[in-house]
Amino acid sequence: MTETSSSVRVSTSTRIHFYLSLSLVAALVLVPLVTTALGGFKTLGDLRLNPFGLPGEWVWSNYIDILLGERYWRQMMNSMIIALTTVFLTLVVSSMAAFCFAHIRFFGAKQLLNYFLIGLMFPAATAILPLFIRIRDLGLLDSYWGVILPQVAFGLGMSILLFRNYFRNLPEELFQAAFVDGCGYIRFFWYISLPLSRPIVATVGIVTFVSSWNSYILPLIMLNTESKYPWPLGIMVYRGEFGTDWQLVLAFITLTILPTILVFFLAQKHIIAGLTAGAVKS
């Protein structure tokens, strides 16, 4: 109510000021993205003379060749396999562990939880060389698992914390009712806790998916066959190969970020809430 009344009072000059400054920032954000997408429609010569404007002649073949080729789809598929497996494992493993911390009293529970929370304190990069050696010794080098397992492990600290806090806030009466009826912990977890936890499953899922989909350093170190590369590695190779054919590189970049942008605009509320809540609540 106060907001509507104050927005009535906003003067025209404030209003102009408001939209002018916001539009300026928006332009700084959008111009690189839009020129990238447009650049993919240009010839190299056109790009050189006119990187900002619309293409002099729309060259659809840059995009079409990539879409008809196998490379782009294979990279997307690799990323999808890695990200979905990571999300699935993270959800299963962290919700189970978090359930113990939320509802079961056992010796050393507090210490064990703190043990997992150590993982929140440093990035995977700090231990990347020993991690590489471990993955190599396990024979998982150059396989999806070599990327997936460390990703799951490094996400556990945050996911367990988010799940535990959520489980603990479920109404107490549920437990008493279920336990009086003779329900054990495992069935309780499966039939009551999990079905009631959709919001937190969504949060953990979104955070995990986005970070896996975008991740670069782990696959860079663990994978060395190009046919297994997820897309962030793939675009780097593509750029290396096509060097200064910027129009092709721009088309390729545009196509690789297109799914992210589409999903972001379709599910913006959930994604923004998931990514900020995921950070804040942990």
Next chain:
Amino acid sequence: MSHMTASVGDPSSLDAAKKVRYKSPTARGRLPALIIFLPPALLLFTLFVILPMGEAAWYSLYRWNGYGTPTEFVGVRNFKVLFNNAAFSQALINNALIIVVSLLLQIPLAIWLAVMLGRKMAGVVAFRLVFFLPYVLADVAAGLIWRFVYDGDYGLFAAVAGFFGVATPYVLADRDLAIYAVLAVVIWKYFGFHMMLFIAGLQSLDKSIMEAAEIDGATGWQRFRYVTLPLLGSTVRLSVFFAIIGSLQLFDLIMPLTGGGPSNSTQTMVTFLYTYGVTRMQVGLGSAVGVVLFVICVTIAFGYKRVFMRHD
């Protein structure tokens, strides 16, 4: 950014929960639940997080190419080499610079935008979306896009410079300018995330305080400076914390832009670790970088929490 530590430990809340929850007798199946539910997480976490970190500390005392077992014990030599290495010093300076710029430019920008977009005016939701968009994109993609923007032959910078009749600048190839070009991309990529934090912080504020200040005749700036900003304290501290931790692990964005060059001028700790530790398989040296980064992260996580976030 998943290394946020806000509640490491926090024994008080755990105890409080116990008091409330465990009055009633526990249910059946306690042991089977523990035996089935805990080991997967414990195994994965120990194998791929804790052991590698411990091994990094161990390997950092050896000279080792990664094959066989480390036998050539060199004590703290790797650390000495590191701190006498010009590229590593540059990396430390750059990491510090990124933190400073994040704090002095990015967070004020984020607060300013959040205050504007916290109003109920037409279009605010659209602006929020646009500003958050770079954060959702992969660092690698953002880095490549900006490599194009900065390109001296085909990029937007070249076109702007050409328009003003200035000679074509190769920003990313200039060892004095490259780091500033990288810093601009860091801000472009992350300010939207911080803005969202502040928007959420603003929404949780008690509106009646703002109203009271307005009725008392406080100007816009006064209301911001003496009411909004102090009330946003905990969000500011959180945002600063994320900026520091995020800056320390910067890697994905640098690789497509400069790869740490030219002549190491844009190296960060992690790009240094990759360039000198991983690609040359100097396990000892690379692990030493990991240990230094670990110590810095843990010190900041604990120290920051103890000093600034006590009351949050």
